[in-house]
Amino acid sequence: MRVHSKIASVLLLLGASMSIFADDCGVPGAIVGKLDKKKIDLKARFFQDGSIAVRARLSVNPDGGPGSYTVGDHGFTYIANGLSAWRNGKRHECDIPCSKEFRKAESKGFETGTTEFCVFAMEVEPLEPGRGLVSCGDGRLVIGNGKGKPKLGGMLDTVTGKQVRSYVSTTSSRHTIEGVVQHLDSETLPIAVTPRTDLLGKVVWIGGTGYRSTYAIIGDKGPAFGEGSIALHQLLRTGVISEQKSGPIALEDRCGAGELGLRPPFQSRPDRPSDKCRPGYTAKSPSDIRAYTGIIEELDFVVLGDAKFQMDGRIITEAVSAESIKSTADKAGYTKEAIDKMLACLPR
Incomplete structure (x- = not known):
């Protein structure tokens, strides 16, 4: 009787489950x-x-796009969105000061003594062939302080006819x-x-x-x-x-066809947030092209x-x-x- 009781219970549960999925609308x-x-x-x-x-x-x-991250932080997204600050073995959100520290480390080739970062959206390589890389957990790797650097990608054409070097972005x-x-x-x-x-x-x-x-x-x-x-x-x-060329847009090139012709999801993000192009206005700061219009x-x-x-x-x-x-x-x-x-x- 106990065996039959267990079988009956299982059948009852299966029946309930099947009745749920029998509905064309599945389950919430x-x-x-x-x-x-x-x-x-x-x-x-x-x-x-x-x-x-x-x-x-x-x-x-x-x-994943070639223009996502670039040297000098001129990519379609900010470099801070591809890494975290790495301090005392812990990850911290990368904010504006963190981005400035990244550019300092970048200018010094990420050598010993520069700030460390935990990277999750770019490929990382050692400063010298054969040197090991340091993990910061979840498949992420450390750059800076001699422990690694973002892997360089190809050169990108900008909207002003110049070029900028990319970092290899990942998916x-x-x-x-x-x-x-x-x-x-x-x-x-x-x-x-x-x-x-x-x-x-x-x-x-x-x-x-x-x-x-x-x-x-x-x-x-x-x-x-x-x-x-x-x-x-x-x-x-x-x-x-459609293809979109990268920034940066130097001050002398501001408010030209390349900037005025941007279409969503792209937008111009000047160094001064209020420095937007408009009739009769002279721009006062350089700008970058970001893909931020959701x-x-x-x-x-x-x-x-x-x-x-x-x-x-x-x-x-x-x-x-x-x-x-x-x-x-x-x-x-x-x-x-x-x-x-x-x-x-x-x-x-």
Whole structure:
């Protein structure tokens, strides 16, 4: 009788579980999001095939793009967003004084005696071949004080016809192009950020009122859901991925065509915050081009549970493109009708 009782209990539990998932709207839950730099719980629906429907705003994450971080801190995002201050074996948020210390260390080649930093969004290399690197936890590495330096990338053309040297920016997932493993490029690929590593490599559909719809790959890990690459922002706004040259913009070059022609998510960020270009005004400070114009309206997201790229660990075994992202969704059988049905389950 006891055996039969246990079996009956198991069947009862299975029946309850199956009845929950028998509903086309799956089960309610939450995924970590962000609002005004604070983490929040985003209401979501979780479906039996692993799909997730959720609504969120979208900020810009340029990581992985060649113009993300540069020597002299002129990249599409501030150098402080790619590292932490490293003091007494602990990480501390990198603020304005920290950024100044970075530039000092940079000017001295990150040699012994310079400030130490814990880097998480750039590749790190030793100051000299053969010297070991120092970990600061979670796969991050120390630069400064002779312990390492950010790896230099290529030269970038600026909007004023000059050049600036980049640092190699990283993403949690990488892909394989002609046998070479590379980071996903924020400037050419629609990429979404996830707080959950199990979602890396999956395809997500994104759209919203007043915006176009597009597919993206979940290719980078961050603290919260609701960040996307430069290319993703462009596709949502215009349907086209377009190249943007880097800053800096020297004082004598301010308010020219390169600055006045910037389109979201790009914006001019002068050294003096109020030093904006306007008719009849003469600029008083240099400026940089940052990718900081996010989408403040809520967008619809559907992570497609069965649409995932083949991966070896965190390495995607093929070259990712906007076309291959959509093809992966199509091959998994996700139609617009199926996506709309999942979105209909979200409360308004």
